[in-house]
Amino acid sequence: MKKQAISLLFCLSATLLAAPSWATGDARKGADVFAEECGDCHSAAAGKNKKGPSLNGVFGRKAGSVTDFSGYSEAMKQSGITWAADKVDAYITQPRKVVAGGKMKYDGLGDAAARADVIAYLMSVK
Template sequence: MRIGTSVVVILGAASLLAACGKSGGASSTASADQPSAPAEPASAPAALTDAQKKALLAELPAAYQTADLDSGQAKFALCKSCHTAVKDGGDMTGPNLHGVFGRKAGSKEGFAYSDALKASGITWDADKLNQWLTNPKGLVPGTKMTFVGLQDPKDRTDLIAYLKTITSDPKS
């Protein structure tokens, strides 16, 4: 069974190379020993205009308003192995990140978070995301997220700004 063996090898390699693992917990339909099913495809959102991106970034502190969105998109590749970010997209190993800004940690309906994240009292904003992306286990001891952190402050700034543009509904 070459195909079955190949799938196991690919899944095993993906698990080892994934930048993040069980972010806050496995989805309610997957066990910790089984990979979660791929998220159901959601229709791709229309590309944001420069004005819409600028309006979304204006909601963030000044440092994020001049971030390099292309660099942020490249850094998001680390997150995509575990997270989707499109509106109405499914969860993967980690929850869908659409609407993360302003959301209470551990509160996305239908995702099984760790008790530690649910009890953290965090509401996601640029500052908390920066702390989380620096060291998730340092911010929330007991989280199931296995991502070790993104150490470069500019990389985090770029990533957070990019996340704002892909996880928020555009302003008119």
């Protein structure tokens, strides 16, 4: 029994130490980063599209699937992406690399902590 408990603690510790940076983001800071970096084109309010689709409830959603947004590129619709934190992180780091031929005119957010904060924010607005 003691061996099992020690093994379990070791596994949990390893998991926490290996947690991706977005797992530790600050949603309050992310709201500010979102407003500055994303807010001109995207909303986090449900059903409020701008130049880009609303990002409310983005996690678990198939890319290019917001039914009342018509501005998707064919590349985005055909990407096969289902948005999860790791996919959002990769996309906002280098949008044109993740979806070549996409319409998003954004060079990317290089700051890993800022990306983690944005992801935490988006997770909080579902």
